[in-house]
Amino acid sequence: MRLAMFTHLDRVAAVHQDGIPHDVVNSFVFDGEPVRLIVQPGIRKPGRLSAALTIRTTYTPHGGERPYADEFGSDGILRYKWRGTDPEHADNRALREAMLRRAPLAYFYPVARGVYHAIYPVYLVEENRQRHEFVVDLGEPADGPAGTLNSLDSLDSLDSLERRYTRRLTLHRLHQMVFRPMVLRAYEARCALCRLGHAPLLDAAHIIPDRQDRGEPVVPNGLAMCKIHHAAYDANIIGIRPDRVVEVRQDILAEIDGPMLRHGLQEMHGSALFLPRSRRDQPDPTRLEQRYEQFRSAA
Structure with a gap:
């Protein structure tokens, strides 16, 4: 059996x-x-x-x-x-x-x-x-x-x-x-930035990396992201403010390139995150602030 x-x-x-x-x-x-x-x-x-x-x-x-x-x-x-x-x-x-x-x-x-x-x-x-x-x-x-x-x-x-x-x-x-x-279910299998709804193309991104303090694998420390936005977030090309608004690094905004840069990254600047319906699953503002400071330092 x-x-x-x-x-x-x-x-x-x-x-x-x-x-x-x-x-x-x-x-x-x-x-x-x-x-x-x-x-x-x-x-x-x-x-x-x-x-x-x-x-x-x-x-x-x-x-x-x-x-x-x-x-x-x-x-x-x-x-x-x-x-x-x-x-x-x-x-x-x-x-x-x-x-x-x-x-x-x-x-x-x-x-x-x-x-x-x-x-x-x-x-x-x-x-x-x-x-x-x-x-x-x-x-x-x-x-x-x-x-x-x-x-x-x-x-x-x-x-x-x-x-x-x-x-x-x-x-x-x-x-x-x-x-x-847990993260993908909270975000209804959609990217929090671009709303892409194909689960095989999505990751569960940590706000605070799991190797750092407060980097626990819990939903408030997670964001559903498509693979390109996850990579951009990890590389500090994209930052997310504590009020859950997306920022794109200034040098990236100034670049001129093809449609992926324009639509995939630059147009995200100033947009609001797509959030889970449940408040307890929404991204933790304190963690967002800590990670946003890292983005600002890189910028």
Whole structure:
């Protein structure tokens, strides 16, 4: 069943590259019977299995309070909360069985309400009963027996530097994978500058680069941009003021060239951004101001 599930997810993820809708995930059929992969509250163990098959994190809008505090640490490891606080709850026993058997699971990370990014295979590698949570490794299971940690901090002391580095890279890739679909959905798959509406030609641009402070992969730090405007923004040819008005660098405005320069760049000067409908998804003015100062310095 697990191998068949991964094949199903390979197929639907190839079609829905910016997030798989809930009903498409749940279209999985095994041995002629439908098997739901996403359920409430988030831990799925079909009746024919003894160990959990899938886990998911509940979608929470930016700034909202999450019902479960599933979170990634700076080491790139997911801490996945128990169902409640009873260690013998059926869902928690199913997770524990998956950990002890080294059974691979699929993890569904929300990019919008009812839309998920599927990450698989993942493994439950440790349990912390004091914190009511499991440690999820987004890769091959660690060597040695599964067990219980008294402190999650001790996990780092068990891991090699190379393994921690790999986990940080995995976390970075995950953030980037979910950043694009979240931003494009907020901007209705249109460039915030020119309104181009072809998703394959769009990027999710960071206002503050992810390597800098406040460069988190969250929608208020993102702008949907076509590839030429993204490149121009990164090169400080285009700047965006805190009031969300576009400026083009003066030397570029003075150039005389073909229609791409005139219509693609120069005519953007003084235009207002196309903004998400939801206020919480709109670009953060403080981040825009910080980035705009960088543009002014370059100009």
